[in-house]
Amino acid sequence: MSEAKHEPRLSEATRAAVLAHRGRFADRRAAVLPALHEINTELGHVPRWAVGQLAGWLDLHPAEVEDTVSFYSFFKRDRAAVGAVRIWVCRSIVCAASCAALGGEPLLEYLCEKLGIEPGQTTEDGRITVEAAECLGACDVAPAMLVGETLYGNLTCEKVDRLLDELRETRSGED
Amino acid sequence: MSDFEPILTAGFQTPDYHRLAVYEAHGGYQTAQRVLRKKTPQEVVEEVRRSGLRGRGGAGFPTGVKWSFLPEPDEGPVYLCVNADESEPGTFCNRTLMENDPHLVLEGILISGFATRATHAVVYLRWEYPTCFRRLREAIDEAYEAGYFGENLFGTDYSLDVTLHRGAGAYICGEETGLIESLEGKRAWPRIKPPYPAVKGLFARPTVVNNVETLACVKPILERSADWFRSIGVPPDPAVSKDPGSFGPKMFGISGHVNRPGCYEAPLGISCRELIDRFGHGVRQGRKIKAVVPGGISTGLLCEDELDTPMDFRSLQLAGCLGLGTACPVVFDETYRIVDFLYQACRFFTHESCGQCTPCREGTRWALELAGRIRDGRGRPNDLVLLEEIGQTIGIEPGTTICGLADGAAWAIRTTIEKFREELERWISSPTKKQVG
Numbered sequence: 054m055s056e057a058k059h060e061p062r063l064s065e066a067t068r069a070a071v072l073a074h075r076g077r078f079a080d081r082r083a084a085v086l087p088a089l090h091e092i093n094t095e096l097g098h099v100p101r102w103a104v105g106q107l108a109g110w111l112d113l114h115p116a117e118v119e120d121t122v123s124f125y126s127f128f129k130r131d132r133a134a135v136g137a138v139r140i141w142v143c144r145s146i147v148c149a150a151s152c153a154a155l156g157g158e159p160l161l162e163y164l165c166e167k168l169g170i171e172p173g174q175t176t177e178d179g180r181i182t183v184e185a186a187e188c189l190g191a192c193d194v195a196p197a198m199l200v201g202e203t204l205y206g207n208l209t210c211e212k213v214d215r216l217l218d219e220l221r222e223t224r225s226g227e228d
Numbered sequence: 229m230s231d232f233e234p235i236l237t238a239g240f241q242t243p244d245y246h247r248l249a250v251y252e253a254h255g256g257y258q259t260a261q262r263v264l265r266k267k268t269p270q271e272v273v274e275e276v277r278r279s280g281l282r283g284r285g286g287a288g289f290p291t292g293v294k295w296s297f298l299p300e301p302d303e304g305p306v307y308l309c310v311n312a313d314e315s316e317p318g319t320f321c322n323r324t325l326m327e328n329d330p331h332l333v334l335e336g337i338l339i340s341g342f343a344t345r346a347t348h349a350v351v352y353l354r355w356e357y358p359t360c361f362r363r364l365r366e367a368i369d370e371a372y373e374a375g376y377f378g379e380n381l382f383g384t385d386y387s388l389d390v391t392l393h394r395g396a397g398a399y400i401c402g403e404e405t406g407l408i409e410s411l412e413g414k415r416a417w418p419r420i421k422p423p424y425p426a427v428k429g430l431f432a433r434p435t436v437v438n439n440v441e442t443l444a445c446v447k448p449i450l451e452r453s454a455d456w457f458r459s460i461g462v463p464p465d466p467a468v469s470k471d472p473g474s475f476g477p478k479m480f481g482i483s484g485h486v487n488r489p490g491c492y493e494a495p496l497g498i499s500c501r502e503l504i505d506r507f508g509h510g511v512r513q514g515r516k517i518k519a520v521v522p523g524g525i526s527t528g529l530l531c532e533d534e535l536d537t538p539m540d541f542r543s544l545q546l547a548g549c550l551g552l553g554t555a556c557p558v559v560f561d562e563t564y565r566i567v568d569f570l571y572q573a574c575r576f577f578t579h580e581s582c583g584q585c586t587p588c589r590e591g592t593r594w595a596l597e598l599a600g601r602i603r604d605g606r607g608r609p610n611d612l613v614l615l616e617e618i619g620q621t622i623g624i625e626p627g628t629t630i631c632g633l634a635d636g637a638a639w640a641i642r643t644t645i646e647k648f649r650e651e652l653e654r655w656i657s658s659p660t661k662k663q664v665g
Contacts, residue, residue: 077391079305079431085413090394124415124582125396127355141356145317146525146572147483147558187399187576188317189356192483192558193324193490202358 063106067095071110081111085121089128097137098129136175136182138220140164141199145188151195160196161185164213181220232460234493235448235477236441240328246363248370251331257374259451260338261382267450272343276446279454280461280475284321285311285402285439286524286553287632288541290472291446297426298434301345307435308346309411309425310337310443312353312360313395313402316524317576318558321479322440324491326353326360329444330367334390336443338376339450341388344436349390352407355397364392399580403631404437405429406582417584418631441479462497462540474540474552481556482508485515485564497543500557501535508559515561519648523553525573526636528643548646550639566648567603567655570615570641574599577637588634591622595641602652605659612645612652619645 070091074084088111092103099122108115122128129135142161161172164183168176175182191197194206205216239245239254248256263272277292298306310333314322326333337349353361368390371377379387398416400406405419408430429435449457457476464473474496483489486508494503500520504510511517520530522539527550530537537547544552560569574596583589595618598611619642622628623635645652 079433080412082413083411083431086396086410087393089396121414125398127397144572145576146521146569147318149568149572150484150558150560150564151489186356186397187579188315188319190314190320190323190354192318192320192481192556195483195489199356199358202361204359 061100061102063092063103064095067091068110071107075111082113082117084111085113085118086125089118089122089125093128096132098132098135100130100132134175134182136180138180138201139182139184141184141186141189142172143187143189143191143195143197144185145192147188147192148196151192160198160208160213163210164198164217167213167217181217232477232495236325236332236444236479237328237491237493239332240324245328246330246367248331248367248374251329252374256331257335257338257371257376259447260335260342260376263339263450264342264382264384264386269343269345272339272450275454276340276343276449279449279457280473281442281445281449281457282472282474282541283439284441284445284478284555286316286526286551288474288552291438291442294426294438295340295344295436297424298344298436299427305347305431305433306345307430307433308337308341308344308349309404309407309430309435309437310349310351311402311404311407311437311439312351312357312364313399313407314357314440314554315354315399315402315580316526316554316556317572318483318521319481319524319554319556320483321481321491321554321556323357323360324481325441325444325479326357327363330360330363331371332444332447333364333440334367334371334376336446337390338381338388340436340438340443340446342386343446346388346436349388350411350430351390351392352395352401352411353392354395354401361392361394368392398582399576400582400631400633403633406631407437408435415582417582420630445476460495462538462542465542468542471542474542478539478555480507480539481554482559483556484520484559485512485517485561486510486559487512494539496552497538497540499536499538500530503539503557504535504559508557511559511561513561515563517559518562518564519560519566519569521558521560521569522549523551523555523557524636525569525576525640526550526632527553528639529569529647531647548643550636565655566644566651567599570644570652571596571599571603573637573640573644577633577640581633581637585629585631585634587622587628588637591618591634592637594618595637602656607656607659609656611656612649615641616645 071088074087104118108118197206244250273295281291282288401410401416403418406416410416425435461475464471478496481491488509492507517532541552578592578596581592619638623638
């Protein structure tokens with residue numbers, strides 16, 4: 054692969070992490086999923102150029118990596134599709150039914166209305182993406198949502214408001 | 229029940245039980261040490277087989293029998309895949325266990341790895357469990373440092389590595405061959421069986437896939453005995469040939485319209501009603517129960533008059549459910565609309581169908597179309613018939629799909645219509661009226 058001057062490259066740290074994953078399994082293809090997580094951690098999404106680079110590191114055809122990345126809904130392909138913070142709102146049976154005042158779907162609606170976006174969209178300032186999630190396995194604290202890698206349960210409108218205020222105050226990169 | 233002693237959740241109330249030092253102070257890893265030094269792998273397999281332990285992930289296959297399918301060892305690797313992809317709607321016991329007692333899970337992995345002569349254990353953890361990820365990562369690091377994983381464990385010639393692997397948001401990865409495909413870095417399309425993973429699994433090598441709670445049970449079985457395990461639960465039904473019974477303690481996750489949702493431990497065979505009343509502290513605002521999902525939406529629904537059904541592998545089938553499933557009752561009170569369950573179940577399976585088998589990919593989508601228009605008040609009198617037809621067409625049972633995802637969808641659709649036909653018909657004919665009772 055030729056290295057054009059302005060071609061984006063993954064970081065050296067990501068490359069090292071990917072190669073470590075590669076050494077962990079009997080088959081280099083097994084490193085694809087952990088590697089995609091490394092890329093996602095660095096970039097926040099998995100663009101096609103990164104897939105090509107990853108395929109090179111693992112001696113795979115780019116289509117093999119593409120096949121995998123396209124299967125898992127967690128990985129977004131486009132930078133514009135993901136904000137600095139990703140929020141997954143549980144829309145499963147328990148969250149949807151758990152709270153008379155605020156079940157899973159109303160929570161999703163409430164959050165989106167507050168942010169002025171539809172589910173799956175990102176706020177104009179690029180700060181927050183809201184996605185609907187299937188069961189988050191947090192039924193004991195329904196209704197629940199994941200904010201990045203932190204779970205919030207027993208949510209009420211007030212709690213959501215407070216959380217959004219905190220997220221607005223936090224600068225990106227501190228999540 | 230009165231003299232029942234919680235085992236799997238025993239450490240949950242102890243502060244910092246997830247730390248190795250605290251776990252060790254309560255006898256942690258001593259069972260593994262004794263087993264590795266004094267027993268043969270065959271003896272462990274036999275003890276687990278004799279205990280009657282059945283898989284806690286949903287299907288309930290006898291664990292010792294599964295292990296006995298492994299071929300005679302050769303020089304190559306053997307894999308133990310730990311299914312921590314808990315994603316069935318309404319289910320959270322594995323999460324609770326991994327967060328509160330990761331070392332019990334790891335000790336179970338160690339003993340089970342020894343029994344199956346595994347060379348490498350891989351924990352496949354769903355991405356949506358970040359706290360479990362942190363807890364397990366710390367616990368694995370601690371366990372390696374203490375010499376519980378790695379080479380020549382406890383001075384024996386047994387070596388075992390354990391790797392923590394994160395999923396990326398796909399329910400199908402909880403299906404054991406889907407999990408294996410995902411571990412191999414591919415889309416998680418389930419495989420046609422046979423060959424079973426025991427013969428040709430991860431990287432075409434002998435592989436065992438077990439649920440987190442199943443492996444956690446192995447430790448107390450080896451610590452106490454198979455007989456102790458068999459003293460808890462429900463013995464085999466003599467009327468059914470080869471019924472393995474439902475033995476052992478079980479974690480039950482109760483959620484929905486109850487006063488005290490949570491994860492509680494009880495013997496298999498406790499009634500659904502007792503779980504709800506005694507552990508869930510009854511239904512919120514003293515309301516009546518309309519329906520209960522006994523163990524994930526794939527298992528279907530129980531009506532109020534079926535709540536005395538014992539929560540075991542066999543009794544729930546007799547009550548028209550797919551089985552015990554994940555043993556996590558979701559309670560819906562009388563204000564709940566069954567049409568919402570039908571719609572949400574269809575939406576879930578449509579979203580999670582992996583797309584490999586056309587009857588599942590298309591069937592779940594058409595079911596969602598129908599359930600959606602019923603829910604929106606545009607249902608037609610024949611729609612329930614169409615839904616039932618889909619419910620009879622998709623799945624392993626009618627022989628049209630590779631894995632059981634479609635059977636779960638079919639079961640949810642069929643039992644919902646069968647048990648709540650009147651309410652659904654009433655809704656279709658006059659959808660604007662509030663549904664009560």
